[in-house]
Amino acid sequence: MNSKLETAQDKFIESIGKLCDSFGLNRFIAQLYAVLYLSDKPLSLDEIVERLKVSKGNVSINIRELENWNAVRSVWVKGSRKDYYEANLDVKGVILRKVRQAIQRRMGETSDMIDSFKNIIKVPDENWTDEEKKLAKTYEERLKKIEELKSLASTALLLADKLV
C-alpha cells in the first residue's frame, strides 16, 4: 500500500485507540474497529493480524466482542474458507448504543445502592444518638442530590436519541 496512506491510517488507528481508552473503553477493540472502518472491503482475520501486528488470538477474541456490539459483522466471501469482517459504518449508532447501555447499567446499580442506603437511614432506631440522627439527615439530603443527577442522565439519554 502507498506508504503515505498507510501512515495516515496508522495515525487514525492510534488516535481512535487513545480516544476510546480515555473514556474507559478497551483501546485495542477500538483500533480493531478503526481498521475495519477504514477498509473499503471486508478483511480476514489474517489481514487484520498483518495490519495491526498482533496475535491472532487477540484479534479473534476481540472481533467477537465487536460483533456483540453490532459494530462489526462477518461476511461470506465466495471461494474462501476464511471468515471476513466488515465494520458497521453507522458509527453514531454504535457509539450511542454502547453509551446508553453503559449509563443504564450503571444507573441501575447506583439506584439499588441508594435504595438500600435509604432503607438503613430511615429505620427509626431508638438506640441512635442525636449525633447519628443528625448524620442520617445529612446523608438523606446528599443522596437526594445524587438522585437528581441520575434523572439528569436519563434526560440526556432521551435527548441523545432525538439527536441521532
Place this chain on the structure above:
Amino acid sequence: MNSKLETAQDKFIESIGKLCDSFGLNRFIAQLYAVLYLSDKPLSLDEIVERLKVSKGNVSINIRELENWNAVRSVWVKGSRKDYYEANLDVKGVILRKVRQAIQRRMGETSDMIDSFKNIIKVPDENWTDEEKKLAKTYEERLKKIEELKSLASTALLLADKLV
C-alpha cells in the same frame, strides 16, 4: 460510628468508585470524594486515611488532584495544625466540568488527526494507482462521518450546559 451507618456508607463509597471507574475515571479519587461528600464536617488527612484504610501518601496526592478539579477545598479549622478538606457539594457542576473538559480535549486531538489525514489524501499525487485513489475516496467519505459525530458531541455539550 453506628455500624449500620458505616456499612451503608461503605457501600456508597464502593459503588461510586465502581461507577467512575467504569467511565474511565480513577476509582480511588472518586472514593475520596465520596467520603468527603457524605461527611457533615471537614475531614483531616488522617481521618480519611483511617476511614479508607489506605496510605497517607495516596490520599495526599489524590486530594490535590480533587482540589484541581474544584471538587474539594481545604478549610482551616481553628486551633488545629492539620489541613481539613470538604467536598464541593455541587456534584452536577463538578461532573459536568470534568466531562466537558475530557470531551473538549479529545475532540481537539481528534480534529488535529483528521485534518492531517485529510491533507495527505487530498494532495494530488500522480504516482498513485487507481486502487489508491479509490481508497483515498473511501477514507474521505468515512472521515466525514466521524466529523459529524464530533459536531454531535458539541451539541450535546451545549445541551448539557442548559440542563445544569
Place this chain on the structure above:
DNA sequence: TACTACTTTTAGAACGTTTTGAACGATTAT
C-alpha cells in the same frame, strides 16, 4: 480416516497503573 485450513481457548508473560511506606522537609510545641 487422515489432511488441511482455519478459529478459539488457555496459561502464563508482559505491561501499565496504582499503592505503599519510608525518608524528608517544614512547621510548631516544649
Place this chain on the structure above:
DNA sequence: ATAATCGTTCAAAACGTTCTAAAAGTAGTA
C-alpha cells in the same frame, strides 16, 4: 535547642489487565 506533628515525595512493590504463542478444537475435502 529538641522533639513532635504534618504533609509530601519517590522508588519499589503489588495489582489488574491485556497480549502472546502454542495447543486444542472445528469444519471442510479427499
